[in-house]
Structures are given as C-alpha cells and as structure tokens.
Amino acid sequence: MDTILSEMDFEALACGEFTTSPEAVQRVIGNGNVLLLDVRTRQEADMCSYPFAKNIPLEELPDRVDELSRDAMIITIASSSFESTVGFSFLRQAGFEMVKTMVGGSEQLATLLKPAPLYAAKKNA
Template identity: 45%
Template structure:
C-alpha cells in the first residue's frame, strides 16, 4: 500500500498543472505519425466496448484485469492509457506508477476526441 500511497502523493498541484502526465490527441497523432516504437497505447476499456470500436495500434487490457496482467507491458517504453472518458485512464495511470512504471501518461481526451483524429481528412494529413 505504501507504493500506491507514494504514487498518489506525487500528484500534487504542481504535478497536475504541469500536464507532463498527459498526452493530447495531437501528441498521439505525432507519435503514430513517427512510428510508435517507444510508446505503447493501452486501451483500458471493457471487452464490450471493444465490440463497438477498436484502435488497431493499441494494446487492450481492461482496467479490471490490469493488476493481473501488468507483466504484458514493457517498463522500458512509455505507456499511454486511454478509455472512453478519462476516469479509467487516470486509475490505470495510478496503478502503473504504483507498480514501478516510470514512463506513464494518460490521454487527456475522450474517445470522441480521439476518433476525430482518425477520420479520413485528419488521418490523411498524418
């Protein structure tokens, strides 16, 4: 529990206001446009949600399975968690930090915002 306490304790005002713990949709587009060798996008939505929309570049681990499946994620790459809003990605962020992942971010965007980046016009500009 101390590790989780430490992960939460680092989230003070200065940390949260810096934005260093988040990635924007534009940041996601840049990573994908440059190749994502050093970044893993982690989709923490449920299996049921995946029936409606799959982003093929992401690793899917539902949030409720994440504690048991962390060994599937590399600790030597940036892990960027996302979900349909931002709540579950924030929980995933906290869990990953508590389990020793140093390079973690959460998407600062909803699925609607992410989807807009992958329509033909914006996608073509990548």
C-alpha cells in the same frame, strides 16, 4: 498509492507532467518506444478498435500487468479521463515510471483519426 498521490502536486498537475492530449497520441502512433494501452472494456474495444493499441481492460490489468514493457512510455487511453487515470494510477503503483494518461476520451481520438483529418494532415506534411 501514497507515493503516487504525493507526486501529483500542483506543479506536476499544472504542467501536465502526467497527461497527454489526443493530438499528441495521434503523433506517436507507430512509435516503437510508446505503447498505447487501451483500458476500455472488451465490448467498447469491439465497437471501435484501435489496432495500434494494446487492449487490456481495467478489470484485467492486475492479472495481465506482466504483459507490459517497462522500457517503453505507456499512455493509457479509455472512454473517459477517469478510466484512463485509474489505469495510469494502477501502473504507477505497480512501479511503472514512464506512464501518461490521455486527457479526454477515446471519442476525441477517434474523431482525429477519421479519414478527412488524416488525409489533410498527410497532404500538408
């Protein structure tokens, strides 16, 4: 954990090296080189599921980390930035190099994915 914390200096945090926005997450849905990792609880995922993401609740992550590829960029998403950051920190500590965390919460992502914004984006593309 010391190594992970030492990497999070002012410059890295200021440039957003470890974070990504809900809008950026929306743009990578379906990209085979990116794994969206939903670390919300099963109950949360049941209420609003993201079929494009792999759900591994935080409390299960240590036992299921071998299910994750080290060859893809992993972006952790959760109900809050805190939960997402905990998942990010665990993965970095476990030796995953290509990891980011989504700022904000999954509610912001759900808002972006509503039919009206999706339709508008498709229409303007």
